[in-house]
Amino acid sequence: MTDFRIIPGDIPLPLPTMGLEFMEPFFHGLLIVAWVVHILFINVLLGASLASVYFNSKGHKEKNPIFDRVGYLLTTPVTISENMGALWGVAPLLLVSILLTPLFYSSSILISPHWLHIIYGNVVAFLLSYLYKYTWHTLEHRKTLHIFIGVVGVALFYTLPLAFMSNVQLAMTPTTWTYTTNFWDALLRPDTFFRLVHFYLATFAVTGVFMLVYGMYKRRSKDEVDRQAGIVLTRTGKTWFIIPTALNFFVGPLVLFSFPDYGIEAFFANGYFWGIILTVVLALYALYQLLKDFFNDDIPDRRVWTVVAVMVIAIISMASLRHGMRMGLVKPVLEASHAKTELFQKESMAAFEEAKTKPKTYTQGDTYPGKTMAEKHGCLACHSERVKIVGPSYRDIAAKGYSPEQIVELVYQPKPDNWPGYMPMPPMPQVPAEDIKVIAEWINSLK
């Protein structure tokens, strides 16, 4: 029996399936697909922004306009993928928020306020990336400054996955939650570390594939510099794809076996092993295809599209594996959470019905109409008959001998100067004057 120390409750409203049986599997499918689109854009954003700064400084150092052009060309995919990446992150967030509410909300709060970095860090990185892009020509003669802007923006972009990964890893592993778990606990764990390494390597691999496609189009350009830049993109794309993909064959198992045992058992029991085989075979095939044309700058279009197609299937397969592992890990706690919420609702409803049948009882008696009125309007929160609470006692007020009209006036416009040492009373214009007069009579009867 796996030990779940903490079982949060769920939102006591139904899933918006509109009563359709197939809706829940559809939500899971949509989650996988939207997430894949999101992560591909994010990969290209991270990879292309780094490559752009790299080629910018390489072009500057070697006084080579071709590298400079490669850097500049890469700013367009950065603009597109930072916008689309953020946008396609919304759908997974929406789906995770209804499918895994207790887990994802809890982990988000546990790693806060650092979770907010994905907003504020992102806004600053975004603005820097625009600054970098739109000053490319104006800062032509101040390259050091320009490259510096680029480096800061890229560095900031690379910190965002730290917040994301700690959150998703924590949400997947509720057995690791304690009452004091925080962001650094989640970040500095081996499982989060291996996943981050796997993610960053995959980022370069995906960007490599993107560069192959981008380079393919640029090689056809009429502009000679663009054509040369296309060749550089193609060469870089191959290396960026091959080396990280090869490394990830070793990092992948480390990721898999750093999950809690019961998750790994569920993973294999549900047949996801074959998914791993499929992904590995596909990736090996893509590697083989590229290695065949490794020294060929004019790699045929068909080869490029084959690699793209194979890798898209491999990535969808990998995303399904990831989702399968997650569901295996969270299923026991989700079921417990639903049962807990249902029990709570049932008992709460009984207490609610019971409270409706009972008349509201006043704590301090009902003998005088003025007293009831004072209770009703909340006066007794601060004043009592005999004792000083927040404001003076009614007996002390009665001793001042105000007329009911004066008391009405004082309720509407209190004079704190009359009662030094007490908290000033807020004006209570919402209490009707007739009611205050009834209360005033009762106060004055306490003399």
Place this chain on the structure above:
Amino acid sequence: MFDYPIFEMPFIGHRLLFAFDAILHVFISHGAAVGGSIILVLSQWLAIKNNDAKLDALSYKILFTFFILATAVGALTGIGIWIHINIINPAAIGALLRVFFWKWLIEWIVFNVEMILLLWLFLIWKKHSLGTPGKKKVYKLLVSYAVASWFTMAIITAILGFMMTPGNWLVSYFPAKPDYLASLLNPSWFPSLGFRTFWSIAWAGSMAMVLSYFFTRDDLELRKKAMRLYGAVLLGCIPFIIAFGAWYYAQFPQAAKELFWMGMVTRRFAGNPEYATYVTVILSALVLLGAITFYTKPKQAPLFLGIIMLIGSMGLIGGFERVREFVRKPYIIYDYMYANGVRVADVPYLNKTGYLKHAAFVPPEFREVTDENRLVAGKYLYQMQCRYCHTVNGINSVKARTKGMSEEAIYHRIGSLNSPATPFMPPFTGTDDERKALAAYLASLAEQTPANVYKQKLDEVSK
């Protein structure tokens, strides 16, 4: 809420943290995206009609500024509202998502269309000059972009309307069965949408006027044309803003109307509701002064007037959002959930069985109040029920609010939080023991000054 961990924002508190992101989003999404796209449609229409290349070039410069603002700040702070409320009030956003899932999904699809159109528009604008057939395409894209951004606002406005005027949305409480259509067509949706639409256009008009000032420093004729156009748009919106605003106000629940003045002037000046009128009149005067001067004397009007026009608009918009948030209190979803995430219908049960008992992220040894754990239990209760609006030492601090009060006085005060004295506060939820624990914790805050801690230690040592 008791189902989730506790995140506490020290000193500035949750409200300011949230407001910072939300108001930034409102300024930019309403100005640069929704209103801005409508403004640009108008000026593009004029540029094409009159074959006016200068106005076309000016429109592009404004579009560029709006593009940077809308994509880098507007869109991200919009997602940010979500991320913030995720960690501040998960119970509330969780409930809203369950009820509004499909509308939100549709909003996301339209948001996609909006972003793609904007990126596309931005990338092709300069490729097509005036008088070419391509320009028509650019114009069509611009119109579609304007429609899409308005549509995303329309859906989000429905959710905001729902929070204050949910209507008969809950068919049955247990098992919970929401009415998805009624929640969408809640009474304040249309009036608030009209209100927002027109002030967005007016606000975008004021932004466009100030931007035009910078972009037309060496072309006063163009400045005159731009100021006349954007100024007319701004001034023309005002009657609609007032009419829709009045209709919107009429939909407020009675209790919300009664909080209206306090929402405007804050509690400190609750005795002087006339301040609200003064401030509104002054801010409106700043906007009008700027707009009318730029409209009548576009060539002479100084930048200073444009700046005060922006400040006035931002004051009015920020003030409106504050009032809208304030008058909804003590609820976050009217009549269903209190601002601190406690569902109204759960209060009797929690009062009977205890609040801490159900708190998943409170260690078990603090779920029952005892003499030993009283202060820590009280602190947990403070964190779970009060920190939504209060801080310990900073803004709206409980320490200041309970200054000079004895533990007994605090105990009494906790018993009637949702009373006419403070109708905007949710009631305390929990058993009498828990109420005492909270009172003990709050009373202990006053004594926990650094000097007092040393004095206590000194006393112990001297013994």
